[in-house]
Amino acid sequence: MDDYQQIVEFLKAIDEAIEEAVALYVIGGGSITLALDHLNRTEDIDVVGVGQNIIDLAGKQSELAKKYNVYIQKISEIGFTAPRDWRDRAKQINLGLSKLSIFCADIHDVILGKLARMQQKDVDDIMSLYEKNYLDIPYLLQRLNDNKKELLNIEYRNNAKLAFEQIFNKKLIFREGQAKLT
Amino acid sequence: MTKLQVIERIRKDCEEYGHGRKKWWAENLGIHQQTLSYWLHGQRTPRAYQVQQIFDRFSIMNKPEEAQAWASLLRNSYFNHQTINQQILVTAIKTILSSTTVEVRTLAFLSYILEVSDIEELYDSNSLLRNRLGWLLEMSGKQPNFRPAKTQYKPIINAPGSFSNPKTIAYLKKTQTPIGKRWHIYDADLSQIKRSFIGRLSTDR
Numbered sequence: 288m289d290d291y292q293q294i295v296e297f298l299k300a301i302d303e304a305i306e307e308a309v310a311l312y313v314i315g316g317g318s319i320t321l322a323l324d325h326l327n328r329t330e331d332i333d334v335v336g337v338g339q340n341i342i343d344l345a346g347k348q349s350e351l352a353k354k355y356n357v358y359i360q361k362i363s364e365i366g367f368t369a370p371r372d373w374r375d376r377a378k379q380i381n382l383g384l385s386k387l388s389i390f391c392a393d394i395h396d397v398i399l400g401k402l403a404r405m406q407q408k409d410v411d412d413i414m415s416l417y418e419k420n421y422l423d424i425p426y427l428l429q430r431l432n433d434n435k436k437e438l439l440n441i442e443y444r445n446n447a448k449l450a451f452e453q454i455f456n457k458k459l460i461f462r463e464g465q466a467k468l469t
Numbered sequence: 470m471t472k473l474q475v476i477e478r479i480r481k482d483c484e485e486y487g488h489g490r491k492k493w494w495a496e497n498l499g500i501h502q503q504t505l506s507y508w509l510h511g512q513r514t515p516r517a518y519q520v521q522q523i524f525d526r527f528s529i530m531n532k533p534e535e536a537q538a539w540a541s542l543l544r545n546s547y548f549n550h551q552t553i554n555q556q557i558l559v560t561a562i563k564t565i566l567s568s569t570t571v572e573v574r575t576l577a578f579l580s581y582i583l584e585v586s587d588i589e590e591l592y593d594s595n596s597l598l599r600n601r602l603g604w605l606l607e608m609s610g611k612q613p614n615f616r617p618a619k620t621q622y623k624p625i626i627n628a629p630g631s632f633s634n635p636k637t638i639a640y641l642k643k644t645q646t647p648i649g650k651r652w653h654i655y656d657a658d659l660s661q662i663k664r665s666f667i668g669r670l671s672t673d674r
Contacts, residue, residue: 450629
């Protein structure tokens with residue numbers, strides 16, 4: 288059983304256990320595995336603004352987590368550094384669930400979230416997505432410019448430069464608060 | 470492996486990978502591209518230490534598909550709460566670490582399962598792979614019974630950009646851990662990823 292199948296089984300178990308309809312907005316590696324690359328590996332499923340009832344049921348200390356070796360990790364809204372309208376662009380994934388609705392953040396918004404930390408696992412993810420041709424670089428640039436608040440942060444800008452220059456081979460400059468390719 | 474056999478392997482490798490591979494080899498061996506061309510055309514031959522260096526380099530050049538297959542096997546065993554044979558785990562670790570670079574999640578996973586296993590010793594005669602094994606043992610809280618071999622610094626993680634680019638080197642130096650430095654490896658911290666694992670992959674003997 289691979290990571291994708293394991294996550295699907297885990298989500299099905301949550302679906303069976305809950306009584307009311309719940310929408311989960313998945314970001315990070317979980318979003319990549321569910322929406323795009325089923326071979327992608329992830330240990331936790333990052334969900335923005337998830338309720339405590341879901342954490343009790345499927346969080347790191349839960350019985351479901353012990354059974355499936357996967358768990359739901361709660362992320363705050365401000366912890367995901369993507370443009371404000373990221374939920375509008377999230378894609379609903381049909382897994383045949385009855386009460387649980389799964390929305391995966393757009394992959395370009397996931398990358399914008401990764402630029403805030405740019406740890407080695409984020410570099411691995413970005414390189415893998417780029418090598419597999421999942422990225423639309425002009426669209427990523429557009430979304431980067433939509434991410435106005437983060438563009439004020441010098442570390443974020445430096446990480447964006449690193450990704451564009453070193454991984455996408457595109458020289459990125461910042462002028463008048465806008466990111467541009469030269 | 471003789472000088473001629475080593476050169477023949479480089480020639481085949483360059484043919485397989487195509488454009489840019491000669492540059493890659495020159496960068497990895499710390500030689501000029503022209504020197505490599507002289508070797509390939511039989512005008513000069515590598516010195517003994519260079520033959521050893523090339524031979525060592527081939528020890529960490531497994532196809533990524535092979536590493537992925539082993540990583541998947543371990544991952545499936547982990548998800549299915551299966552017990553894995555200790556010798557199979559050792560083979561998996563050595564094969565995965567024989568890839569040119571390895572994803573950091575896979576490295577963290579290997580370190581996590583090694584930490585909870587009874588395996589105390591890992592060894593290989595090739596210095597580059599041996600350094601990687603020593604590094605993994607230490608990252609997993611175990612004490613290797615051999616010392617780091619003096620080799621060029623090689624990345625085990627995927628570097629963003631070409632290894633000849635100063636920005637790439639700067640990135641690798643920034644992410645390198647003290648354990649990586651001791652074992653002549655450009656690595657990254659695994660502790661945060663390791664904390665996210667919750668299951669246990671048990672081994673038998």
